[in-house]
Structure formats: C-alpha cells, structure tokens
Amino acid sequence: LAFSTSVLAACSGTSASSSNESSATESSTTTELIATTSSVTTTTAKLPLTGKVVAIDAGHNGGNAAHSADINQLVDAGNGVTKACDTSGTASNDGYPEYEFTLSVAKNLQALLQAQGATVVMVRTDSAGWGPCITQRAKIGNDAHADIAISIHGDGNDSPGTRGFHVLVPQTTNVNAAIAPASNRFGTMLRDSFLDTGMPVSNYLGTNGIMPRGDLGGLNLSTVPKVFIECGNMRNGYDAALMKSVLFQRSAAAAISRAITQFLT
Template sequence: MIAGLACLGLVACHASAAGSEPPAARSVGSAGAGRLSGKVIVIDPGHNGGNAAHPEVINKPVWVGNGRKACNTAGTATADGYAEHAFTWDVSNRLAKMLRARGAEVTLTRGGDSGVGPCVTERAAIGNRAHADAALSIHGDGAAASKHGFHVILPLPVGRNRGIVAPSARLGEAIRDAYRSGTGMPYAGYLGKDGLDRRDDLGGLNMSTVPAVFIECGNMKNAGDAARMSSAAFRQLMAESLAEGFENYLR
C-alpha cells in the first residue's frame, strides 16, 4: 500500500505509526472551555508530501459538481525549495492548536505530511460529515515571481453548495480582514478584488455543504512573500491572524 493512501477514505487522516503524528494534528475535540466552545472547525492543509511521487493517484479525475478535475496536485514551492505542502501543514497545525485552546473542536483533513491525498472531494466531505461551522483550506500561490500578496477564494453557486455561498462570503471577509490586519500582507494585485476572488472550479468549495473558503497566504514564487512564508515566526503570526478571523466570524 502506498504510504498515506489509506487516508483517502477516512473522516480524518491519522498517522499509521503510534506517536508519529504531532499532537496538534489530532482531532481530539475541545481543549477546554473558551470563546469558541461548541464550535466545529475543519482545517484543510493543502496538498500532501507524497503527492508528487504518486501521479497515478493524484491525477485521477474526480467529479467536482460541474466537471472533473484531478484528485489533487503536488503544489508549488519557493525558489529555495520550501514546499507548499510543508508550509500548509505547519500553519494548519499552529492554527489548530490556537483554536483548540479557545475551545473549538478541530479536525484536519490529513494527519501527516508524507502521505498521498486525500482527493479534493474527500477534503470537502470531511467538513460535511463533521457538520463544521466553518472550514478553511490553506495554500500558498505559485504565480509569476513579480506578483505578490494574499487572497481569499470564495465559492460560486454550483449546485449542492448553493446554501453555503452567502455564509462562506461572510467567513471569507472575516478571514481576509483579520489576516490583512494581523500580518500586514497586502491584497494580491494580480487577481480578484480587495483580497477576494470567486471561483466555481475548486472541488473543495463546489462539494461543500458547510461554510468554506480557501486562502492563498502569499505567492511562494515572489521573493518577499517567500521570505515571510519561510519564517517560523511569521507563520505563527499568520496562524494567530487566521484564528482571529474564525473568532470574528463565529462569535
């Protein structure tokens, strides 16, 4: 069996070896009473560390509500080789720890950074099965090196997601505002408007029945953005800002 492939069908991916998964990545429920007590949040760390080595898995087409797309992709990387999958895994675990400290029940869509998948449709299904109050997919963009800034992606109505388009827009605005205020990162000037973009081609949004958005935290091909995204201290600031965005939306 391909390492990590079994997680394609699970509600939350878990490491196969005991103790191999960081505590912050486990879906263990509320960490105690807090401002987000009773809230359910799903965090989707984009891509996965084993994706690039298994194109036969991630290139398999899946139905995303209005057509077929690849199960997943390998993601991008900085010029120095810092991979998007590692970036999203780190930020997601930092964020999960903060949200649990505020009382939220948090599930990640994958349980490590060396597996394959899960497919974009399964990532959406994890949030749906959890009846999440909010879901966020974390990414880094791979645009031209001259482009910089962040943007939040909101769903357009495709079919099954029609009921979550409006609340997703509110979630996206809360995430955008908190991220901009907390990190000082500018809005992406190369697509969308005022840090928001709307798309109907992302399975994680098209197949969601709970409020869900994506964030491209910066452009990993841009030297300035890459320097920030490669800094552990700045990733902590990113996570703090995203936690504030969730709280602003959910309270």
Template sequence: MRIFGASVLLCAGTALAACGGGGNGGSSPAPTPATSTVPPTAPSGAPPGTASSLRGKTIVIDPGHNGGNEAHPEVINKKVFIGNGYKPCNTTGTSTGQGYPEHAFTWDVANRLAAVLRAQGAEVSLTRKNDTGVGPCVTTRAEIANRLRADAVVSIHADGAEPSGHGFHVIEPEPVGRNAGIVQPSGRLGTALRDAYRSGTGMPPATYVGRDGLDRRDDLGGLNMSTVPAVFIECGNMQNAGDAAKISSAAFRQRMADAMASGVGNFLH
C-alpha cells in the same frame, strides 16, 4: 497555486490552480532548518482570556496538497467529479525559489492554527494526518467537513504566480448546485478572514488576482462539494521574493495562524 511546470491542474484553466495547487515540475528539496515544518505543541499567540470562546464550534482545517503526492501521480491524477465537471484528485503544489514546498508550509500553518483554535475551546479536525501521505482527493476533504457538520472550513494554500505579483487573497465559492446554501455564509467567512489576515500579518491583498483580497471561483472541488461554510486562503505568492521570505519564517507563519484564528473567531461570534 499557479503552475510553471508540467504538473497536473486541479482547477480549471492554466492560469489559476488554487486549491489543487501547482507543481514545480520536479522534486522539491527538503526545507532548511530555518523553514522547519515541525508544528508547535502550544499556541504562541492565542489571545488571553479566550479559553472557551469557541467552545461548541467545529472547525475543519484543510492543509493543501501532501508530501507524497509528487511520487504518486497515478493516484492524484485520477479524475473526480467536483459538481460541475471532473478534475484531478489532487496536485503537488508549488514551492519557493529556495525549495520550501507548499505542502510543508500548509501543514505547518494548519497545525499552528489548530493549536490556537483548540486553546479557545474549538473542536478542530485536519483533512490529512501527516505531511508524508498521498491525497486525499479534494472531494474527500470536502466530505470530511460535511460529515462533521463543520461551522467553518479553511483550506490553506500558497500561490505560485508570476514573481512580480505579491500579496494574499481569499477565495469564496460560486454556487454550482449542492453548495448554493453555503455561498452567503462562506462570503461572510471570507471577509472576516481577509480582514483579520490583512490586519494581523500586514500583508497586502494580492496585486495580481481578485479584488481587495477576495476572489470567487466555481472550479475548486473543495468549495463546490462543500455543504458547510468554506473558503480557501492563498497566504502569499511563493514565487515572489518578499512573500517567500515571510512564508519561510516560522515566526511569521505563527502570525499567519494567529491572524486566521482571529478571522475564524470573528465569523463564529
């Protein structure tokens, strides 16, 4: 998530703010009915005959940001140690030009993804319980997955880059100390997720960052503090009109979730 306002950055540098997301410098209008964030009660795209294909696997889904973050800068601006420095606890995220906020998008897709994975037998936990709270800090999100000894962690985001840029990318960790042992499996998870997302959604790799849909970073607390395989996915650029239209479509968000589930399943099999 890239920043175009005065909101605080979770990650190092002002050009890249994935994993803590960027703010849009103001309040985010409520999504229209066409961009409802009510999660589905059952998966619409779960592959047939796979009810137990992920049985015994523990998967943690991290929906980026939270709906109450913008109103509580005193909480999310507090610095936390991310392994190689200090960053804000969390950030507000970005939004589409039509006012669909990133935190609502990530919450919706996370619940869709959880429904598909649970239908395949996986134990699935989310790092936040709703879309109206504050935080939790990126370090707490990582600790949730570490405590559960998750087999895979997917942190869901959408970027806020220049409008001319489009496409998705998956972010893998660089070794910073405690996460050194999970860099290699995280790379395999990232590649599996990239391949499935590109195939399942038809979206191209990002034109403005990374290489062939993959990027590696050492400034994201959720990756630096992880002791289990973990990646971030920037599902598209909310500032790009074409990507924003897909992100704002409930049907396309289900395609995103189905594709992510395929990628996680491919990694775990």
C-alpha cells in the same frame, strides 16, 4: 467560696456560649465562600468556541509527487467540473514546499482554536502520505458538520512582480447556494484579519483580496461554510521569505483564528 464558685460557673457558661456562636459564624462564612468560589469557577469555565467544530485542510501532501498516477485520476469536482484528485502543489524558488508551509500553519491554527474550546478536525496531520483527493477533503468537513472549514494554501505564480494573499470564496451556484452567503461573509472577515500579518493583498488575482471561484472541488462539494486562502505567492521572493518564517506562519494562524472566532461568536 460558694459565691466564688458561682461566679466562675457563670463566667464559664458565657465563654462556652460565645465560642458556639463564633464557630457557627465561621462555619456559615466558610460555606458561603465555597459556594461563591464554585459559582465563579463554573461561570469562567466556558471558552468562546466551546461546542464549535472547525475543519482545517492543509493543502496538498508530501507524497503527492511520488504518486502521480493516483493524484492525476479524474474526480467529479461539482458544478459540472472534472478535476484531478489532487496536485503536488508549488514551492518557493529555493525549494521550500507548499505542503510543508500549509501544515505548519494548520497545526498552529489547531492549537489556537483548541485553546478556545473548539473541536478541530484535521484533514491531515503529517506530510508522509499522498492526497487525500479533493472529494475526500470536502467530505471530511461535511461529515464532521463543521461550523466553518478552511483550506490553507500558497500560490505559485511565476509572473514578475506578482505577490500578496487572496481568499477564495464559492460562487453562488445551485450546488452551493446554501453555504455561499456565510462563506462570503467569513471570507471578508478573513481578508481583513490577514492584513495584520504584513502580507499585502494580491496585486494579480481577485478584487481587494477576494476571489469567487466556481471550479474548485473543495468549495463546490462542501455542505458547510468554507473558503480557501492563498497566504502569499511562493514564487515571489518577498512573499517566500515571509512564508518560510516561523513567525509569519504563527502570525498567519493567529489571523485565521481571529477571523474564525469573529465568525462563530
């Protein structure tokens, strides 16, 4: 009986030791897994545009036509140019307004950029008011210290057969010499990306879809890299049909987003 008790005690001691070792191993493994998971989460959290600021200017506004006295006041557009505060914009032949198109593209673009981590500053988020003036549109991007700013438009050329998109970039002048090289570089990226929308390059303005301008307040007054894009000619039936399409508006936003990501990363 004494022998049996000793044997049982010895067996019991061995089992307790094994159990302690097993628990220690499991605890160590669990700690390592938690640490590894935490490390992976931290590594994958950063998005490509984190820390970047983008200013989006949806051209014109829904109330501009009813505020002609306000938008026609003259302002300093920079580079020795004086221009009206803003304009009412154009529309397709069947009445689809430019300001509605530009806001749709702008909002789609905003969502895409925010999903990549960017801070997005919108010049306008609805079409209820008038303006702002071209001076204020530029100031919004400047005050935000935007890494890139873009103004979205649709052209309104009545000449037969004129169609396609073009990117407006600042001429290199004393007033914007600092931003012109970066703006022109981004303009080329945007032109290349926008070809994927199915909209052809303009056959009536610019060269290969790029047109330098020295008379636009939005470019002259900008202290951050900036371009305009005329996404198509709304007076052309083919272009207008595309521009009224929700699919094209999303495609246009995606093309602009790709160019911005390429430029900023």
